[in-house]
Amino acid sequence: xxxxxxxxxxxxxxxxxxxxxxxxxxxxxxxxxxxxxxxxxxxxxxxxxxxxxxxxxxxxxxxxxxxxxxxxxxxxxxxxxxxxxxxxxxxxxxxxxxxxxxxxxxxxxxxxxxxxxxxxxxxxxxxxxxxxxxxxxxxxxxxxxxxxxxxxxxxxxxxxxxxxxxxxxxxxxxxxxxxxxxxxxxxxxxxxxxxxxxxxxxxxxxxxxxxxxxxxxxxxxxxxxxxxxxxxxxxxxxxxxxxxxxxxxxxxxxxxxxxxxxxxxxxxxxxxxxxxxxxxxxxxxxxxxxxxxxxxxxxxxxxxxxxxxxxxxxxxxxxxxxxxxxxxxxxxxxxxxxxxxxxxxxxxxxxxxxxxxxxxxxxxxxxx
Amino acid sequence: xxxxxxxxxxxxxxxxxxxxxxxxxxxxxxxxxxxxxxxxxxxxxxxxxxxxxxxxxxxxxxxxxxxxxxxxxxxxxxxxxxxxxxxxxxxxxxxxxxxxxxxxxxxxxxxxxxxxxxxxxxxxxxxxxxxxxxxxxxxxxxxxxxxxxxxxxxxxxxxxxxxxxxxxxxxxxxxxxxxxxxxxxxxxxxxxxxxxxxxxxxxxxxxxxxxxxxxxxxxxxxxxxxxxxxxxxxxxxxxxxxxxxxxxxxxxxxxxxxxxxxxxxxxxxxxxxxxxxxxxxxxxxxxxx
Numbered sequence: 019x020x021x022x023x024x025x026x027x028x029x030x031x032x033x034x035x036x037x038x039x040x041x042x043x044x045x046x047x048x049x050x051x052x053x054x055x056x057x058x059x060x061x062x063x064x065x066x067x068x069x070x071x072x073x074x075x076x077x078x079x080x081x082x083x084x085x086x087x088x089x090x091x092x093x094x095x096x097x098x099x100x101x102x103x104x105x106x107x108x109x110x111x112x113x114x115x116x117x118x119x120x121x122x123x124x125x126x127x128x129x130x131x132x133x134x135x136x137x138x139x140x141x142x143x144x145x146x147x148x149x150x151x152x153x154x155x156x157x158x159x160x161x162x163x164x165x166x167x168x169x170x171x172x173x174x175x176x177x178x179x180x181x182x183x184x185x186x187x188x189x190x191x192x193x194x195x196x197x198x199x200x201x202x203x204x205x206x207x208x209x210x211x212x213x214x215x216x217x218x219x220x221x222x223x224x225x226x227x228x229x230x231x232x233x234x235x236x237x238x239x240x241x242x243x244x245x246x247x248x249x250x251x252x253x254x255x256x257x258x259x260x261x262x263x264x265x266x267x268x269x270x271x272x273x274x275x276x277x278x279x280x281x282x283x284x285x286x287x288x289x290x291x292x293x294x295x296x297x298x299x300x301x302x303x304x305x306x307x308x309x310x311x312x313x314x315x316x317x318x319x320x321x322x323x324x325x326x327x328x329x330x331x332x333x334x335x336x337x338x339x340x341x342x343x344x345x346x347x348x349x350x351x352x353x354x355x356x357x358x359x360x361x362x363x364x365x366x367x368x369x370x371x372x373x374x375x376x377x378x379x380x381x382x383x384x385x386x
Numbered sequence: 387x388x389x390x391x392x393x394x395x396x397x398x399x400x401x402x403x404x405x406x407x408x409x410x411x412x413x414x415x416x417x418x419x420x421x422x423x424x425x426x427x428x429x430x431x432x433x434x435x436x437x438x439x440x441x442x443x444x445x446x447x448x449x450x451x452x453x454x455x456x457x458x459x460x461x462x463x464x465x466x467x468x469x470x471x472x473x474x475x476x477x478x479x480x481x482x483x484x485x486x487x488x489x490x491x492x493x494x495x496x497x498x499x500x501x502x503x504x505x506x507x508x509x510x511x512x513x514x515x516x517x518x519x520x521x522x523x524x525x526x527x528x529x530x531x532x533x534x535x536x537x538x539x540x541x542x543x544x545x546x547x548x549x550x551x552x553x554x555x556x557x558x559x560x561x562x563x564x565x566x567x568x569x570x571x572x573x574x575x576x577x578x579x580x581x582x583x584x585x586x587x588x589x590x591x592x593x594x595x596x597x598x599x600x601x602x603x604x605x606x607x608x609x610x611x612x613x614x615x616x617x618x619x620x621x622x623x624x625x626x627x628x629x630x631x632x633x634x635x636x637x638x639x640x641x642x643x644x645x646x647x648x649x650x651x652x653x654x655x656x657x658x659x660x661x662x663x664x665x666x667x668x669x670x671x672x673x674x675x
Contacts, residue, residue: 080573100576101584113574117592126588127578174578184577 029214030091030181031056032077037086039072039238046072047083048238054182059208059215061229063222065261069238071186074218078184079103091181101130106175106213108188112167114159120170121146121155127178145177146170148207165196172204176211183208185217189224201227222262226250234258254297256382259309266315266351268292268308272381275302282381284308288347290325294379306381312340312352314378317364323371327351329364339363343370425648432645442646452630456650459627462545462616463609467556469549470605471598474556478597481557482564500554508615511547512538515619539621547619552608556601563597564590603662607655627651 032054039047047069054060062070075081077088079100088096095103114123124142133141146155149169159167168188175183189197189204205228208215219225225232226246233243234257242249242258253259256267270284276296284306285291294308320326327343330350336357341364343351353372355363364370401409432442446452481492499507514520515537522534537543567590575585613628620626625633627647634644 078577080576099581100573101579101581104579105577107574107577109570109574111568111570113568113570115571115575115589115593126575126580129588130579130584178579 029057029212031058031214032182032216033087033089033092034073034077035087035089037073037076037083037088039069039076039081039083045238047076049086050235050238050240051086052233052240052243054214054216056214057212059205059217059228059230061217061219061225061232062235063219063225063232063261064235064241065220067237068235070218070220070235072238073235074184074186074216077182077216078105078107104178104180105182105184106178106180107184107186108168108171108175110187110190112159112164112171112191114167114170114174116159118159119155120151120157120159120162123159123170124155124174124177127174131178141177142173145173148176148211149173164192165200168192168200169203172207176213180213182214182216185215187219188217190219190221197224198227204228226262232262234261236261253309253380256307256309259380259382264312264352265309266312268310268349270306270308270381272296272300272302272304272306276300281376282306284381286347286349288345288349290345290347292324292379293376294381295377296381298383300381300383304383306383308379308381310374310379312354313338313356314374315351315353316373317353317355318371318373320369320371323373325372327370327372329366329368329370332363332366343372425652428641428645429649429652430645431642432649435642442643443649445643446646446650452647455625455627455630458541458624459610459651462541462548462624462626463606463612465545466548466552466609467602467606469545470553470556471602473549474553474560474601475594475598478557478560478564478594481561482567496554496557499550504551504614507551508547508618511543511550511615511619515543515547538619539624541620541624544616544620544624544626547615548609548612551615552605552612555604555608559600559604560594560597563594563600567593599662603658607658610651610655 034050034052034054037047037050038045046067050069050073052060062073064070072081076083077090079095079098082097086096087094090103090105114120115126118126121139121142124145125138128138128141143152143155146152149172151166151169151173154162154166154170159170162170168191171188185204189200192200201224217225217228226249229246231243231245232249234241234249236257241261242254244252249258249262253262259265260267268284268286270286270292273283273285273291276282276299278296278299280296282294282296282300283291284294286308292308294306300306317323325345327345329341330344331342333340333342338357339355341353341355343353345351351372433439446456477492477496481489481496484492512519516522517534517536517538519537521537522531525531525535571589571593572585575589576582580588611628612626613632616624616626617629617632620629631644631647634640634647
């Protein structure tokens with residue numbers, strides 16, 4: 019058994035303090051502050067243009083922020099050139115140098131640090147074994163598959179024991195099965211060597227699968243940061259509720275005032291009234307958006323539940339069945355039935371009743 | 387639609403042998419009639435007329451006067467290649483890093499001269515270098531020299547003018563090679579701890595080498611057989627092989643000896659091609675790397 023490359027003793031935290039970055043008239047990052055703990059796996063998640071890559075590039079040193087500070091291990095590196103930051107980075111495209119062998123690629127950062135030839139080769143071989151590619155050292159990168167190339171890129175990024183590993187959508191070029199395999203493998207490797215990781219992705223499943231905490235970004239602003247569980251169960255804004263997982267949204271008006279976390283009755287457009295949990299304090303008659311996950315809706319007999327709807331379509335996907343429903347006012351809804359339920363699902367055109375627990379319906383102020 | 391579709395020009399990755407031959411035929415015929423045939427007849431003349439003999443070749447490689455011309459040709463071609471490389475590499479780098487109007491201006495400044503007749507560009511150098519030319523006037527005006535320098539009809543002048551004329555053939559393949567290096571490589575190198583100089587030395591320069599070899603070979607070979615510029619800008623003391631061949635044909639009417647000179651140069655070029663066969667991929671020149 020090969021000893022994996024050890025990084026843990028050197029892994030450090032990252033502090034991002036009020037970063038602002040403008041490109042011409044566009045503000046790509048608009049005052050983002052967050053802290054990454056030593057040894058933590060943090061995902062920066064957001065749609066394209068959310069500023070996630072710009073933040074990563076600022077940590078790497080390829081972009082200098084217009085305002086704010088970047089700390090790595092408590093040291094201000096805001097203006098330090100990339101090659102002096104001692105960070106590791108895995109890029110979206112495979113960036114192995116085509117004129118060097120796999121082993122030369124992995125030894126490259128050691129060469130740049132003045133490590134002697136013999137030690138270089140030994141450490142490169144160890145790193146290659148860590149990503150389970152022993153025996154591939156003499157090959158050229160072009161002779162490896164996409165997944166193997168990305169594993170070499172990871173070996174190259176950890177061989178010099180960087181303080182932090184940055185990953186810029188490193189798996190997005192791989193096909194689906196390989197991507198899922200690499201997600202688990204990368205996460206395992208990160209746990210083994212204990213390095214701090216900042217991982218950029220637009221794929222929420224990937225973020226939830228791999229990260230200890232996820233920072234959700236939109237329009238250059240930090241929307242919410244938390245564990246995958248917190249983001250899914252307790253999104254703080256309608257954007258996060260919609261971006262993480264699937265969600266049904268209703269528009270409505272609060273019938274009375276409610277404190278944050280309190281129960282609120284929401285009158286929907288068609289006059290139906292639903293019970294929900296207020297995420298923030300709401301005033302009476304405030305416009306609200308109510309979010310509820312498809313799997314938190316359950317079926318009951320028509321007229322018995324909190325709401326009645328028609329079944330429009332049934333989508334069978336093996337592990338679950340999704341029903342597309344329509345309320346009398348024309349609002350579309352998704353409902354997910356787990357597979358294996360004894361009950362035979364309703365057929366198309368059936369009228370069904372819907373139930374849910376009030377804490378599963380979350381009411382957001384319309385502004386968000 | 388039961389007929390099997392034709393894959394005559396579209397579709398398949400490879401054409402049938404007949405199609406390939408038909409497409410290449412006009413060029414092959416032209417190349418045979420206008421290049422191989424005359425060359426063959428010239429070489430034939432050098433070896434077999436009036437009787438089979440190696441005398442012309444012996445004369446070409448032993449007579450000091452002709453040997454000097456050949457060595458001078460090789461020397462000038464080598465110097466021109468090095469000079470063009472030194473001028474072209476930084477320019478190609480700037481071009482590879484430019485976009486929009488800046489790139490358009492740079493490309494135009496490389497290509498426009500290429501599209502201008504060699505004769506015109508050579509006369510331009512004559513205007514610059516002659517006794518009362520622009521350069522001498524400037525040198526005199528600045529007080530650096532008291533008398534006009536002899537610039538024209540020197541080897542230096544030949545080298546300068548040829549480097550300029552052949553520069554595009556060096557710039558384009560290097561530009562093409564540099565353009566093909568993704569930005570990500572230099573970012574990755576810097577991330578791994580390489581300073582900008584180390585990134586250049588370890589990554590950018592090695593990756594540009596295929597372009598450099600193509601460019602060098604192209605310029606060197608063109609320089610070996612260059613006629614117009616050395617003939618006009620060089621004096622009799624700077625005679626290169628092409629001028630010598632022309633002189634043998636036009637003035638001495640000694641076709642056999644001209645053929646022998648051509649044969650020697652051809653053998654040398656083929657030898658060079660064999661040596662560089664592995665290192666050089668001429669397809670890089672057209673940017674298909």
